[in-house]
Amino acid sequence: MQRHRPCGSAEHVHSRRAFFGQTALGSAGLISGLGSVLTGQPAIADQVQSKSRKVLNIFLHGGVSQLETWDPKPNTDTGGPFRPIATSVPGLQICELLPHTAKQMHRLSIVRSLDTKNGDHARGVTEMTTGRGRMPGGDFPHLGAVTARSLMPESFALPGHVLIRSSPGGRNVESEFHSAAYLGPRFASMALYDGNPPKFDDRPGEITDEGDEARNAIRQRASERFTRRRRTAETEAYNFSYTQARELLANRHVFEVSRESASDQERYGTSQFGRHCLLARRLLEHGVPYVQVNHADYDTHHENFDFHIEQLGEFDQPFATLVADLADRGLLADTLICVMSEFGRTPKINKSYGRDHWGTAWSVVLGGATIQPGAVIGSTNANGTAVTDRAVDHGHIFHTILQAVGVDSLGEFEIAGRRFPVADPSRGPISELLT
Amino acid sequence: MTASASVDPQQTKLLKEFKFDRPLTACHWDPQSRFIFCGAEDFLVHRLDPAGDKRIALAAHESWVRAFGSSIDGQTLYSGGYDGRLIFWPAAADQPQPLHVIEAHRGWIRAIAVSPDGKSVATCGNDLLVKVWDAASGSLVREFPGHASHVYNLIYSSDSSWLFSCDLKGVVNAWSLVADTPRSLVTVAQLHGYDTTFRADIGGARSIAVRSDNGQIALGGITKVSNAFAGVGEIVVALVNPVDGKLERILQSKDKTTGTLWGLAWHPNGFWMGVCGGGGGGWLYFWKGDADDEFFRLKLKNDGRGMSLSADGKHIAVAHADNHLRTYQLR
Numbered sequence: 201m202q203r204h205r206p207c208g209s210a211e212h213v214h215s216r217r218a219f220f221g222q223t224a225l226g227s228a229g230l231i232s233g234l235g236s237v238l239t240g241q242p243a244i245a246d247q248v249q250s251k252s253r254k255v256l257n258i259f260l261h262g263g264v265s266q267l268e269t270w271d272p273k274p275n276t277d278t279g280g281p282f283r284p285i286a287t288s289v290p291g292l293q294i295c296e297l298l299p300h301t302a303k304q305m306h307r308l309s310i311v312r313s314l315d316t317k318n319g320d321h322a323r324g325v326t327e328m329t330t331g332r333g334r335m336p337g338g339d340f341p342h343l344g345a346v347t348a349r350s351l352m353p354e355s356f357a358l359p360g361h362v363l364i365r366s367s368p369g370g371r372n373v374e375s376e377f378h379s380a381a382y383l384g385p386r387f388a389s390m391a392l393y394d395g396n397p398p399k400f401d402d403r404p405g406e407i408t409d410e411g412d413e414a415r416n417a418i419r420q421r422a423s424e425r426f427t428r429r430r431r432t433a434e435t436e437a438y439n440f441s442y443t444q445a446r447e448l449l450a451n452r453h454v455f456e457v458s459r460e461s462a463s464d465q466e467r468y469g470t471s472q473f474g475r476h477c478l479l480a481r482r483l484l485e486h487g488v489p490y491v492q493v494n495h496a497d498y499d500t501h502h503e504n505f506d507f508h509i510e511q512l513g514e515f516d517q518p519f520a521t522l523v524a525d526l527a528d529r530g531l532l533a534d535t536l537i538c539v540m541s542e543f544g545r546t547p548k549i550n551k552s553y554g555r556d557h558w559g560t561a562w563s564v565v566l567g568g569a570t571i572q573p574g575a576v577i578g579s580t581n582a583n584g585t586a587v588t589d590r591a592v593d594h595g596h597i598f599h600t601i602l603q604a605v606g607v608d609s610l611g612e613f614e615i616a617g618r619r620f621p622v623a624d625p626s627r628g629p630i631s632e633l634l635t
Numbered sequence: 636m637t638a639s640a641s642v643d644p645q646q647t648k649l650l651k652e653f654k655f656d657r658p659l660t661a662c663h664w665d666p667q668s669r670f671i672f673c674g675a676e677d678f679l680v681h682r683l684d685p686a687g688d689k690r691i692a693l694a695a696h697e698s699w700v701r702a703f704g705s706s707i708d709g710q711t712l713y714s715g716g717y718d719g720r721l722i723f724w725p726a727a728a729d730q731p732q733p734l735h736v737i738e739a740h741r742g743w744i745r746a747i748a749v750s751p752d753g754k755s756v757a758t759c760g761n762d763l764l765v766k767v768w769d770a771a772s773g774s775l776v777r778e779f780p781g782h783a784s785h786v787y788n789l790i791y792s793s794d795s796s797w798l799f800s801c802d803l804k805g806v807v808n809a810w811s812l813v814a815d816t817p818r819s820l821v822t823v824a825q826l827h828g829y830d831t832t833f834r835a836d837i838g839g840a841r842s843i844a845v846r847s848d849n850g851q852i853a854l855g856g857i858t859k860v861s862n863a864f865a866g867v868g869e870i871v872v873a874l875v876n877p878v879d880g881k882l883e884r885i886l887q888s889k890d891k892t893t894g895t896l897w898g899l900a901w902h903p904n905g906f907w908m909g910v911c912g913g914g915g916g917g918w919l920y921f922w923k924g925d926a927d928d929e930f931f932r933l934k935l936k937n938d939g940r941g942m943s944l945s946a947d948g949k950h951i952a953v954a955h956a957d958n959h960l961r962t963y964q965l966r
Contacts, residue, residue, distance in 0.1 A: 262833075262864070275678050277657060281699040281717035281743075366834070497833040502866030502913075507835055509742075509761065509785075549658070549676065551938045551956035552866045552895075552913055 253569060253605035254484050255347045256526075257492040258519060258539045260511075262499030263324070265545040265555055267584055268295050268508040270310045270563035276583040278547035281505055289574040297512040300520035306574045307523055307532060308567035309633060313578020313587040316543060316594055319557035321499070324542025329378065331598020332624045343598060344490040345380035345387040346622060350607045351489035352387075357447035358454060358488055359390040364476045365494040367393040378492075382615050386440060389492070395475035397455030398448070416446070454486045455479070467521050474518035481525055484535055498541065501554040526568065536569040536604045540597070547584040561587045564597055569604040570635045577633050595627030603629040642904055642949065642965040644921040644931045650950070650962040653687050659954035661941040663703030665712075665726060668945050671952050672712060672726075673960055674700030680714050680724070682731070685950070685962065695722050695733045702746050703943075706770060707753035715744030721758055723773055735773035739766060746788040746843070750795040755812070757798050759786035765800045765810060779810045781817060787839035792877060793850050799877060801840035801854050803827065807875060821880035823873045826856050830863035837863040842899035842909065842942075846924070850877045853886075855896030855909050870896045870911045874924065889928045892918060898942025898953070902965075906930075910953050912938025917955065919963070936961065 265280075272295045273279040284293035287305035294302055294310075301308075318324050323334055330340040341349070348360030363378060378389035392398065403412060423439055453459060457479040468474040473495050480491045495515055500507040519539070526532040544562025545555035561580045567573060578590035602609035602623060609623040661674040673681040680693035680700050693714075702715035705726065711734070712726040721739035724731045742761030749756050755776055756768045765786060767777040784803040791798055798810040805826035810817045827838030842855035852875045860868035870893075872886035886907065894913025902908055907922040917935035919942075922928075941954035951963040 277676070281676075283697055283718065497835065497864065499833065499864045501864055503837070507864065510835055551658075554864075554866070 252487065252534050253351055254488065254531075254535045255343070255351075255490045255601060255605055256480060256484060256522075256535055256537045256568075257329075257343065257490070257601075258515075258537070259325075259329075259492055259494045260498050260515070260539065260541045261325075261494055261496040262541070263321070263543045263545055263557060264498040264512075264541045265500070265504060265508055266312070266561075266563040267545070267547065267555075268297055268505070268512065270294055270565060271312045271580060271584060273547070273580075273582065273584045278549065278583040278585065280549065292574070292576060295512075297508060298516050298520075300517045301523075304520045304523040307527055308537065308565050309571055309573060309575040309577065310563055310565055311577045311592060311597065311630065311633070312563045312580055313590045313592055314544070314559075314562045314564055314594075314597070315587045315591045316559040316562075318543055318559040321542055321557075324559065327594040328540050328542055328597070331595050331627070339379055339381040341381040341383045341387070342378035342389065343601065344378050344389055344492055345383050346602065347490035347605070347607070348387040349380070349383045349613070350602070350622075351605065356487070356489075357444070357451050358483075358486060359444070359448075360488065361387055361389045361490045362483055362488055363389040363391045363492045363494070364395065364479055365391060365393065366472065366496065382618075382620055383613065384615075392455065392479065394472060395457055395479050397452060397457075416442075451486075454482065457482055468518050471514045471518065473514045474521075477518040477522040481522055484526070484531060485529070498545075500545065501550070501556055502552045504545065504549070504555040505553060523567065532568045534569060534605075536571060536601055537565075537567040538597075538601055539565040561585060566597075566600065566604070566633065570606075571600075571604050572633055572635050575633060577630055590630075592630060593627070595624040596630050599623045599627055599629040600633055603634055642902070644906065644908070644933075644965065646966040647919065647933050647951075648964050648966065649936075650964045651685070651687060653683060653960040653962075655681065655958045655960065658956045658958055659940060659960055660699050661701050661703060662943050662952045662954040662960055663705070663712075664943045664945045664950070664952055666705050666707065666709040666946050668947065668950070669709070669727065671943070671960065671962070672703050672714070673954060674703070674714070674716075674941075675958075678716075678718075680712070680722075682726075683960075691730065693724060693731050695736060696720055698743075702744055702758070704747040704749040704756055706749065711770070713747050713749065713756050715739070715747045715758055715760075717743040719744055719760065719762075721747070721756070721768065721773070737768065737773050739768070740764065743785075745786065748790045748798070750791045750812075751793055752795040754795070757789055757791065759789045759800050761785045763802075765789060765798060765808075767798070767812065777810075777812065779808075779817060781808055782806065784836070785839070787841065788843040788854070790843045790845050790852065793845065793847060797877065799843075799845075799852055801826070801843065803836055803839040805838055805840075805854075807840075807852075807854070807880070809877070809880075819880075820877070821875055821882060823854060823875065823882060825858045825871055825873055825885055826854060828858070828860040828863070828868070830860060832862070833864045835863050837868070842896050844899040844901050844907070845877075846901045846907075847903060848905075851875065851883065851924075852877050853899050853901065853907055855899045857895040857913070858885075866895065866913050867893060868895075868913075870894050870909070870913075870915075870920070872896060872899065872907065872909060872922065884924070885927060886922045886924075886929075887927055888918075888920065888932070890915075894918075894938070896920075897940050900942065900944040900951075902944065903948050908942075908944070908951070910935070910939035910942035912940055912956060917953075919951070919953070933963075 272284040287302040344361035352360035380387040468478040543559040546558040599609040657676040696716040698717035704713040712724040719740040721737040723734040740760035765779040789800040805823040840854040857868040858871035892915035898910040917938040919933040937957035
């Protein structure tokens, strides 16, 4: 077995990608490339109120328009052609492009007052998913990594941080994989492409079950002997990787959305996003603490309205079905739902019927777990050009998500003797949104 | 359209400018040249006389107005909006109130066509349907399902016996109004693209016109799109034979102007004209129809979003993105 030191390099990341997405795991999951390890103790684990809590993050890449979704401004100079519709919350209206979601708004809340002061895609993705501003030379762990680190049981057989997205090829300013930074690669994302399960390769047929067990036992003995003499974080990481590889093989059915009933597949629709939402439900039901589903693309500088019909037409029904299913199956009380983008879109409509990048006054949706349902936090002015009440940013959203699933976002991780704040210490949760 | 005295497009001159509160979305000449009607990024129909002395706002839509038509005698105006409503108005009334408000389509109405015999009005929209309405009563006469994507535009044949419609994906269907023989006419590949980067469709006939002397159909839009979400593509006109669906010619711009052709008309003097907007700015284009490239183009002050040719063929109205309606004189 070749050993790799943790380095955070592209090569290292590639190794992890190969492990989870592409490489044959072999009969016993003997792989290389899982270098680093969680070296600190789970300092905040005891503070987590429920280990079964989870986060579902729907990321609408490119920057969805707040005016065509959560904060309509009909018949204003910025409002566009769409009309608001009533929702299941009396007095609350959202855009007519979301008729199915409108029926689920009693389970969700809207934060209409984001002012992130940013119009750059990459920066927006980083800030919204780490809850911090970008710092040269320093990476912060992704929300998924923080969630997995905080909520994933020690003996959990599945990855704690799963990203469901389209296959590479389309524009995606986000890295294909979410960094866990100092939390260690155990908590980095595992990517599932196009709703497909990871590529599992069965062990060669000539290796029997008994043979497989025997060679794994040899590996374990060697590892234990090595550990007795020189126990390091790296050895623990490698042992974890072997164990997880075997468990992944044993649990491959969890990733097979085709096992869902025909009626459920029909309810979620035939679009790729629908399939992704059904897979997300499946993963959440199996206890995966963090699932992110990406939907692209909303970067509509040209013909914003036509493209929002197209993209939100894909988004609306599967998303609403997923919210309803989580509620019906008793999962919503433990599952935080977030719908975010890297920023919103300009209130001003450009000459090409487009909207441009806009981080000054836009919206995020939260729901489930201990999020107060049916609430609206903050507001914008009459034509949506400025926040008029309760301005918040990515830092506040990050804190709120974590607090809603019982993580003390004001606490610290202890990693190899060093302490790292769980979230930006200069921010805090939107407390009035938490029950 | 009646034949007009000979005009030379190269002598086209800006005649008047009319400022509005919001960017315009469409414009339409009254057949008797008494009025110009405009849609804007508000929920109103704006009526003004060509001199601009008197303006009236007609309110009954609940979204932007993007499509217009007129009865043959000009007494009735038909407006279609993104609210899906088709509204009949007494065009010349002092304070027009709706004659009929029809919830015509689920989703946007994208285009209106009036039959040359004046008996019917056709609409199309985002519910994938083409519908035909009685031009007097507003009652539904026919409904044509069959498109698989949003229907962007439509036009009648010169003898009022066929309707031609084009959708987002460039599929052109022909609907018989005298028999039950709809047919798929042609798919104009140049009018559609799927942007694999942004994972979205772009295209469709953003403008349409019919050639009065031989029935040829012109479909205008955007082609060769390299970035759908930035509108990076070239203006294009596809000329289609209405009988056999043959794509007879693709009209383009010599300098590969970036943008979308939002308005089209056939001038009785024997040339096509179109207006565009987009990255390349606003232009009025003139094509002979027997050559791919334009024989003349006129730079406009701002992006064009719609165009209408007056009945006498001497005036052009252009709806602009900079809150202006501009009229041009063909001399």
